[in-house]
Amino acid sequence: MAERTIGEVILDVKNISLRFGGVKALTDISFNVREHEVRSIIGPNGAGKSSMLNCINGVYSPQEGSITFRGKTFSHMNSRQVAEMGVARTFQNLALFKGMNVIDNLMSGRNLKMKTNIFQQAIHFGAARREETAHREFVEHIIEFLEIQAYRKTPVGRLPYGLQKRVDLGRALAMEPQVLLLDEPMAGMNVEEKQDMCRFVLDVNEEFGTTIVLIEHDMGVVMDISDRVVVLDYGKKIGDGSPEEVRSNPDVISAYLGNSH
Numbered sequence: 539m540a541e542r543t544i545g546e547v548i549l550d551v552k553n554i555s556l557r558f559g560g561v562k563a564l565t566d567i568s569f570n571v572r573e574h575e576v577r578s579i580i581g582p583n584g585a586g587k588s589s590m591l592n593c594i595n596g597v598y599s600p601q602e603g604s605i606t607f608r609g610k611t612f613s614h615m616n617s618r619q620v621a622e623m624g625v626a627r628t629f630q631n632l633a634l635f636k637g638m639n640v641i642d643n644l645m646s647g648r649n650l651k652m653k654t655n656i657f658q659q660a661i662h663f664g665a666a667r668r669e670e671t672a673h674r675e676f677v678e679h680i681i682e683f684l685e686i687q688a689y690r691k692t693p694v695g696r697l698p699y700g701l702q703k704r705v706d707l708g709r710a711l712a713m714e715p716q717v718l719l720l721d722e723p724m725a726g727m728n729v730e731e732k733q734d735m736c737r738f739v740l741d742v743n744e745e746f747g748t749t750i751v752l753i754e755h756d757m758g759v760v761m762d763i764s765d766r767v768v769v770l771d772y773g774k775k776i777g778d779g780s781p782e783e784v785r786s787n788p789d790v791i792s793a794y795l796g797n798s799h
């Protein structure tokens with residue numbers, strides 16, 4: 539990886555517990571994320587990884603604990619508040635608009651940045667036209683960055699899976715996030731697609747300066763691109779540290795690595 543400066547803590551998760559009825563999804567989870575780092579969350583299926591991301595981006599409200607983002611502490615937030623603060627998210631299951639083309643999908647990620655009202659946008663005149671032009675220029679920059687120029691006008695539903703994943707990443711980048719939450723961005727990809735996505739994740743981190751929080755099952759990917767790794771198992775934290783520290787942690791080996799290798 540290129541030389542990067544890892545900053546101070548930007549996101550601090552403290553004592554998060556989440557229950558669904560009598561089922562404990564997360565129990566007393568604490569970890570932090572430093573500015574500009576790639577922070578991975580790993581663990582077996584059902585460990586609580588996606589639930590943790592859902593707490594961070596306001597989809598779930600934990601019963602206990604708090605999340606501090608850039609010095610502001612919240613017991614819970616809604617998803618729009620989180621997005622407005624600068625946290626974007628991709629999902630395991632693609633939530634793209636399959637009938638819309640690549641440009642329009644990415645433009646949907648600019649929605650929070652638009653200042654003109656719906657009426658102004660509908661008549662597409664004056665300030666609305668200038669605003670849309672500026673947003674389209676930004677989106678074109680992302681399209682070029684992700685090397686999907688050839689598919690700009692293609693309906694997303696017609697694209698191969700790996701390219702759809704790239705569009706999903708692009709839509710999140712269109713929000714200009716300070717922190718990008720990636721929920722298994724390489725799931726279901728072949729080796730070549732994974733290599734491409736790894737490169738784009740690192741480029742986003744290095745060139746945009748975006749802090750990355752990543753859920754990923756491929757341990758090779760995690761060990762290659764992460765600065766620090768937190769490990770969950772049955773909703774509890776069992777490891778936290780550098781890839782080397784996590785790799786040699788006996789609890790992690792028995793709970794995760796031992797099962798998959």
